[in-house]
Amino acid sequence: MNIENFKDILIEKFGEAIILQADHQCITVPTENIAEVCQLMLEHQDCYFDMLSCLTGLDNGVEKGTMEVIYNLYSIPYEHKLMLKIVFARNEKGEALPKVPTVSNIWKTADWHERETFDLMGIEFTGHPDLRRILLPEDWDGHPLRKDYQAQEYYHGIQVKY
Template identity: 90%
Template sequence: MSTEKFKNILVEKFGEGIILQTDQQSITVPTEKIAEVCQLMLEHEDCYFDMLSCLTGLDNGVEKATMEVIYNLYSIPYEHKLMLKVVFPRNEKGEILPEVPTVSNIWKTADWHEREAFDLVGINFTGHPDLRRILLPEDWDGHPLRKDYQAQEYYHGIQVKY
């Protein structure tokens, strides 16, 4: 099944906020609808995306002032692949983290993927059952994969930045 057909399934249910990218490889959906879209992609008889292969958080930088979460879905029985994206405003230092609904209740693997995106990029996944750092210590300052990240000089007396 083509990405265009998946887009049509989503447009039928969610309306015109669903955008097939010009590369024909991904579909952008409204951020607030991502959990509903993913649930449909799992339950729809023509889709059955039973596996979240990867979830990636992306900072597009200060100039674009946006961030993204990219979801790579796979249907084991149908051998379908699909990439979904959400794009949302980037927060500035000191502002609250941008929020995206969790999909961890749909695919259990999203639990750790979302924690990694939270830890390294600074995206808050609302409704996540245990959103805390997974790679860095709880008291680490900042999110290292942000374009404007400045490493701290010292962490608990240990020189971090040379």
């Protein structure tokens, strides 16, 4: 199977909101449907994406006003690869963090991937069983991989910014 086949499977269930990117490397799906799409990609007999290889966040910056989460899926028995992407509005300083449905109930590896993305990018995964910082201390200010991040000068008396 190829990416066109996967796109057709998704369009059959989710309609025309499923978009194959021009480079034919990635399928963009609506943010609110990502968990259902992932569940289908796991359970569909022709797909069986039983492994989430990577989940990562991307900040497109203040100018574009969007963020993304990219899911790299792999089917061990079929040796298929698939990249899914969601694009959503970026929050401004002082606004609530952007929210994305969790897929940690589908693939256990998503647990730590989502926590890392939350910690460093400031994307909240709704329904996650234990969404808290994984790399930085709980009281750290901000999310360091965001394009508008400004490091604090001191953390508990330790100079952080030089």
